[in-house]
Amino acid sequence: MKWSWRVGQIAGIGVHIHATFFLLVGWVALSHWTREQTASAAISGVLFILALFACVVAHELGHALAARRYGIATRDITLLPIGGVARLERMPEKPSQELWVALAGPLVSVVLSLAFFVGLAVRASIVPLAGLDLMQGSFAERLMVTNLFIALFNLIPAFPMDGGRVLRALLATRYEYTRATNLAATIGQGLAFVFGFLGLFGNPLLLFIAFFVWIGAAQESSLVQMKSALGGIPVAHATITNYHALSPYDTLEYVAGLVLGGFQQDFPVVEGGQPVGLLTRQDLVKALAEEGRDRRVGDVMRRDFQVVDAGEMLETAFQTLQQCECRILPVMYQGRLVGLLTPDNLGEFLMIQSAMSGPSRQA
Secondary structure, rough: OOOOEEEEOOOEEEEEOOHHHHHHHHHHHHHHHHHHOOOHHHHHHHHHHHHHHHHHHHHHHHHHHHHHHHOOEEEEEEEEOEEEEEEOOOOOOOOOHHHHEEEEEEHHHHHHHHHHHHHHHHOOOOHHHHOEEEEEHHHHHHHHHHHHHHHHHHOOOOOOOOHHHHHOOOOOOOOOOHHHHHHHHHHHHHHHHHHHHOOOOOOOHHHHHHHHHHHHHHHHHHHHHHHHHHHEEHHHOOOOOOOOOOOOOEHHHHHHHHHHOOOOOOOOEEEEEEEEEEEOHHHHHHHHHHHHHEEEEHOOOOOOOOOEOOEEEHHHHHHHHHHHOOOOOEEEEOOOEEEEEOHHHHHHHHHHHHHHHHHHEEE
């Protein structure tokens, strides 16, 4: 994710902090300072928010370790002001697996809340919750309450919260996966409408949650529909065959001319008939600025890249594009390069397929 920095690794999974997270830390420090006018209060507030987000990391790690049990790797965990995001390489295929992966995070939060409760009970230091808020009160008791809130909030049956995935997993035991996703997304958007309506009466946080849920539900539904539409179609049907390949010995000035001419933006680099690298527009612009126009393509191209076979299914290729977060996949057939596959071309392919199927439905 852009504007995020790696701060560590847990169980082989990189943990990143997004730049906007520091805005939250600054806001918490300022709020505590404004309230009590002491540096110790500001430091206490920052320590609490850091402890809370350590619990959020544990929540996301629960998802990641549950997914690992089913052979699904996690790319990374990123902390945002609204919480954490564990990016799985793919979602589990079986409803029962998705159910446990989705529940793992809230279960971790519940266990943490119970652990804080037990610790407070042993020390007999539990105070009435009426005198507790996020800015004052027992440090451990605030963490107990917020972990319980995190678990309950994430179980709201709406994407992109865990509860939305739990709902889809349960629906998928009775309906086809795409149908189950659409039903779960519709229910989530219905809840978003309710949150938004209630938010109009004085709670702006509900308006934010409504927007967050509405967009998340729409994105999840669109993504699953796209995967379903691509199922059973070979990569060869959506391959770009009219493309320009570069030589490692071409200059960056030459490539810049191709881009400005509108031919294409990302290029395979071929030597001896085999792809040996990729040069994206982003890499080209960066290299032109830092190394000059006379630099050779072979000096700046990406040598670590993935390819896809023309006979593979588009659904698999789409997942590969998502996992590698790349803009271009060389398409191979019998050991030679025959074309390119890009996210834009996939979208255009689906659009044309949908348009072409229209008249046949009306006939």
